Amino acid sequence: MGVEFVDLFNQWASSYDDTVSGKDPEYKEVFEDYDVMLQELADLAISPVLEFGVGTANLTRKMVSQNKVVAGIEPSEEMRQIANVKCPEAAVYKGDFINFPSLQLPVRSIVSSFAFHHLKEEEKRLALNVYYDKLEEGGEVIFIDTLFKDEAHKLSLIKDAEEKGHLNLAQDLQEEYYPYLGDLEHLFVQQGFEVSFKQKNKFAWLIQAKKGD
Numbered sequence: 001m002g003v004e005f006v007d008l009f010n011q012w013a014s015s016y017d018d019t020v021s022g023k024d025p026e027y028k029e030v031f032e033d034y035d036v037m038l039q040e041l042a043d044l045a046i047s048p049v050l051e052f053g054v055g056t057a058n059l060t061r062k063m064v065s066q067n068k069v070v071a072g073i074e075p076s077e078e079m080r081q082i083a084n085v086k087c088p089e090a091a092v093y094k095g096d097f098i099n100f101p102s103l104q105l106p107v108r109s110i111v112s113s114f115a116f117h118h119l120k121e122e123e124k125r126l127a128l129n130v131y132y133d134k135l136e137e138g139g140e141v142i143f144i145d146t147l148f149k150d151e152a153h154k155l156s157l158i159k160d161a162e163e164k165g166h167l168n169l170a171q172d173l174q175e176e177y178y179p180y181l182g183d184l185e186h187l188f189v190q191q192g193f194e195v196s197f198k199q200k201n202k203f204a205w206l207i208q209a210k211k212g213d
């Protein structure tokens with residue numbers, strides 16, 4: 001479910017690391033401080049970790065370097081191939097945010113960077129429901145992703161992208177399922193999480209949601 005963007009990621013896989021390192025002017029602001037953000041997320045994650053939308057394993061690599069046990073889930077075959085080369089220590093399985101192998105692992109953190117927006121609202125709700133059951137008591141969902149404070153914020157980011165001639169970005173902001181902060185907060189709370197949000201750059205937010213003890 002929620003895998004309608006996988007063809008795009010198969011095509012993007014070989015140049016993805018150039019994009020996140022700022023070489024594509026359209027996406028420079030989206031990925032500003034990418035490494036710093038991923039390091040913050042890695043530092044917060046407690047092993048064993050379940051990671052969704054691994055991509056080219058940049059976050060995975062950081063967690064494995066801290067001797068954390070990481071099981072990764074990634075729907076794009078091209079991304080999985082790169083992840084396996086860059087981070088052979090982690091097991092990366094075919095799957096998505098909702099359909100993934102049932103791993104025999106006591107999961108203490110569920111993490112993801114720049115990927116949860118690929119799910120529609122109902123899919124997000126379903127995924128969070130599954131994660132609440134999957135996490136150990138006191139475990140956390142920790143995501144970094146683009147979101148909008150509200151509709152006015154969304155429209156201002158789209159207008160700004162259009163004025164800069166960043167038409168692919170403007171289209172992404174309209175067509176992908178980036179949530180409003182309040183709606184996402186509500187989804188987490190509905191599933192029993194205590195959630196907090198911290199803005200990290202113009203687009204990306206750190207989302208930390210704890211399962212009650």
Ligand SMILES: C[S@@+](CC[C@H](N)C(=O)[O-])C[C@H]1O[C@@H](n2cnc3c(N)ncnc32)[C@H](O)[C@@H]1O
Nearest residue numbers: 002003009053054055076096097113114115118
């Ligand atoms: C923008 S990349 C982020 C990759 C990596 N996490 C990072 O921070 O660089 C989004 C990733 O999410 C994956 N993806 C797309 N739809 C997904 C889904 N429904 N479930 C899990 N992953 C998905 C893509 O294949 C891609 O690898």
